[in-house]
Structures are given as C-alpha cells and as structure tokens.
Amino acid sequence: MSITDDFKKAIDLMNSKKNWLITSHTRPDGDAVGCIKALCEVAKQFSKSAQPILLSPPARWYKNIFSPPVPVLGNDIKIENLQAAEYDLVIIVDTNSYVQLPEFDKWLKTSKIPVLVIDHHVTGDGLGTVEVIDDTAAATGEIIYDLLKFAQWQITPVIAEALFIAISTDTGWFRFDNTDSRVMRNASALIELGAKPSAVYHQMFQNYSPERLKLLAKMLNKIELYQNGKIVLQFISRADFEETGATGPDTEDFVNESQRVSTVEAAALFVELKDGGFRCSLRSNGSVDVQKIAKDLGGGGHKVASGVNLKGPLEKAKKLILDxxxxxLLKK
Ligand SMILES: [Mn+2]
Structure with missing residues (x-):
C-alpha cells in the first residue's frame, strides 16, 4: 500500500472528527512541538478544536512557539482529569511507541477514541487506527508537509515555520546524515511559504540560558575518550543540575557536542535521573548502530541517534555502553 492511501485515510479521519487531542513523545524535541503546532493551526482553519498536550516540559526555546503554553501532563493536567468524552480523535506525532508516552499510554489503552499516528520511526507498537509512517523522512514534519500538500490544505506562514522548526531541528540544522535533497527541497518550499530561517536559528540555537551554558561547561570538563578518541562518554549528575540551576530539558543536544571532534564515531551522554538511574543518549557517525544497542537494552530510536534508560550506579551503566x-567498533 502506498503512502497516499494512508494520506487519504488520515485526511478522511481528520475531516470526520471535530475535537482533536494532539500529543507527542516525552521529552519533546523540535520535531514533536513543530508538528503539534502545525496540526493545531490546521484544526483552526477548519474551525475544529485542537487540544495539544505535552508529556513532559518542553525546553525553554520551544516555549514561545505556543501561546498560551501547552499543558504538561502530570503538571498542568492530571491524567485522571483528561476526559475522553471531550475528544473524538487522538493524534500522536513523532512516535508510535507506548514507552515514549509515559502515563498517557495507560489512558490510551483504555480510551476508545480513534488514533491517528504520524511518524518517521522504524520501530513502533502500532498505536494508530490510521497510521502514516514514512521511515525515509528525516522528520515527522516532512510527512505532515506532504500530507498537507496532498490534502491541498492551506500552509500558512505559521504552519510553514512550525514545520521548518521540525525539519531543521531533527536534522541538527541540516548537518546530520539524514539531511538529503528532500530535506533541502522541503526547507526551501517552507521558506517560500513564510518560514524565517534566521529567526528560527536564533530562537532554537542561540537561546541558551546562563544555567545551560554552565551545565555544558560541567559536562565538557568531565568528558572521557576511549579507543583513540573514537568513543566519547559524557556525564551530567544531579549535583551538576543543582550547582548550575539548570534542569533536565537544558541537556537537549548536549550529546552532539563531542561530534565536533573528528575522531569521534560513537558518543553517549548519561544524565542522572532523580531515582538514581540514567537517561542515556547514544549517537553515532554511522559506523555504530546505536539503535541496536539501545533496543537490546530496552530503548529505541534511529541507527545514528537512540536513547535508553539505564539503572545506576554510573560505573555499571558506563561499562555496559562502553562494552x-x-x-x-571491533566488528566494523
Ligand atoms: Mn522526529
């Protein structure tokens, strides 16, 4: 079945429903928030109601994409107060996995509302009544862009900018391996539709708080290199957060810092969680399949960018990943 069949099903489903609940994975990135924003704007055009919710707080630089701010499940809205009766369609973007939807997964399993999944990840739990999956897309934003074009729905400057945020952030501002001609064509088209790349860059990448800069300094100070600089391990402890005043979302993209070093083929960032475990982000230049490593340990993601939660202590978690x-690298 071709993707256009899925587009048709998605369009029919969206057309037939009036009260959308739109969400994405926990620790929302630019692709997640950009896609949520774009779909909220689409809903407006058709006088539908769209309620976005996030499953954990967004990083500071995503906050002004939304006005008013998007409620965060667990903080601003309790799962037991999320009334299924108020919605007739759930739209999940940029994930298709229960583990990426903490708390919300339980609600989803009991609700009878149709679910539309739009995602570009290979792995998934098949959460959707209708699913539009394109694992060749660099970002879910590209799929939504294709969907809007196919539906001949209006792409306003606000939608164009939201999708530009999705695509530009998921490609590391057009640096990652997933930056292909389709990405550049889409970016170009979205600029013509009103996205402002310079303003987006400033908002996304020149928006450190002093606390975040100090946290980065802490991480860089403790960096460990192995195998002649092919492997980099990076750490952020609870104490680092306390001493700098930074918070969890401030660590976004820090795992990529070490890729400035030419020898680096595989990188990991261990962020200590409140329960003593670690959120471990894995990156590769392509020579190591970090998706396989993450999957074997209970996580997931892409070949070059994955993540997994590991139990402490740090030495144990570190040895696991280093091994x-x-x-x-030996297998290469
Ligand atoms: Mn994505």
Missing amino acids: EFEKA
Whole structure:
C-alpha cells in the first residue's frame, strides 16, 4: 500500500472528527512541538478544536512557539482529569511507541477514541487506527508537509515555520546524515511559504540560558575518550543540575557536542535521573548502530541517534555502553 492511501485515510479521519487531542513523545524535541503546532493551526482553519498536550516540559526555546503554553501532563493536567468524552480523535506525532508516552499510554489503552499516528520511526507498537509512517523522512514534519500538500490544505506562514522548526531541528540544522535533497527541497518550499530561517536559528540555537551554558561547561570538563578518541562518554549528575540551576530539558543536544571532534564515531551522554538511574543518549557517525544497542537494552530510536534508560550506579551503566561501543567498533 502506498503512502497516499494512508494520506487519504488520515485526511478522511481528520475531516470526520471535530475535537482533536494532539500529543507527542516525552521529552519533546523540535520535531514533536513543530508538528503539534502545525496540526493545531490546521484544526483552526477548519474551525475544529485542537487540544495539544505535552508529556513532559518542553525546553525553554520551544516555549514561545505556543501561546498560551501547552499543558504538561502530570503538571498542568492530571491524567485522571483528561476526559475522553471531550475528544473524538487522538493524534500522536513523532512516535508510535507506548514507552515514549509515559502515563498517557495507560489512558490510551483504555480510551476508545480513534488514533491517528504520524511518524518517521522504524520501530513502533502500532498505536494508530490510521497510521502514516514514512521511515525515509528525516522528520515527522516532512510527512505532515506532504500530507498537507496532498490534502491541498492551506500552509500558512505559521504552519510553514512550525514545520521548518521540525525539519531543521531533527536534522541538527541540516548537518546530520539524514539531511538529503528532500530535506533541502522541503526547507526551501517552507521558506517560500513564510518560514524565517534566521529567526528560527536564533530562537532554537542561540537561546541558551546562563544555567545551560554552565551545565555544558560541567559536562565538557568531565568528558572521557576511549579507543583513540573514537568513543566519547559524557556525564551530567544531579549535583551538576543543582550547582548550575539548570534542569533536565537544558541537556537537549548536549550529546552532539563531542561530534565536533573528528575522531569521534560513537558518543553517549548519561544524565542522572532523580531515582538514581540514567537517561542515556547514544549517537553515532554511522559506523555504530546505536539503535541496536539501545533496543537490546530496552530503548529505541534511529541507527545514528537512540536513547535508553539505564539503572545506576554510573560505573555499571558506563561499562555496559562502553562494552557495546567497543564490540561494535571491533566488528566494523
Ligand atoms: Mn522526529
């Protein structure tokens, strides 16, 4: 079945429903918030109601994409107060996995509302009544852009900018391996439709708080290199957060810092969680399949960018990842 069949089904479903609940994965990134924003704007055009919710607080630089701010599940809205009766369609963007939807997964399993999934990840739990999956897309924003064009729905400057945010952030501002001609064509088209790249860059990448800069300094100070600089391990502890005043979302993209070093083939960032475990982000230049490593340990993602939660202590978590990286590099 071709993707246009899925587009048709998605369009029919969206047309037939009036009260959309739109969400994305926990720790929302630019693709997640950009896609949520774009779909909220689409709903407006058709006088539908769209309620966005986030499953964890967004990073500071995503906050002014939305006005009023998007409620965060657990903080601004309790799961037991999320009334299924108010919605007739759930739209999930940029994930298709229960583990990426903490708390919301339970609600989803009991609700009878149709679910539309729009996603570009290979792995998924099949959450959707209708699913539009394109794992060749660099960002879910590209799929939504294709969907809007196919539906011949208006792409306003606000939608164009939201989708530009999605695509530009998921490609690391057009630096990652997933930056292909389609990405550049789409970016170009979205600029013509009103996206302002310079303003987006400033908002996304020149928007550190002093606390975030200090946290980065802490991380860079403790960096560990192995295998002649092919492997980099990076750490952020609870103490680092306390001493700098930074918070969890401030760590976004820090895992990519070490890729400035030419020898680096595999990188990991261990962020200590309140429960003593670690959120471990894995990156690769393509020579190590970090998706496989993450999946074996209960996580997921892409070949070059994945994540997994690991139990402490740090030494144990570190050895686990270092061993996997070394094994993968030996196999090359
Ligand atoms: Mn994405």
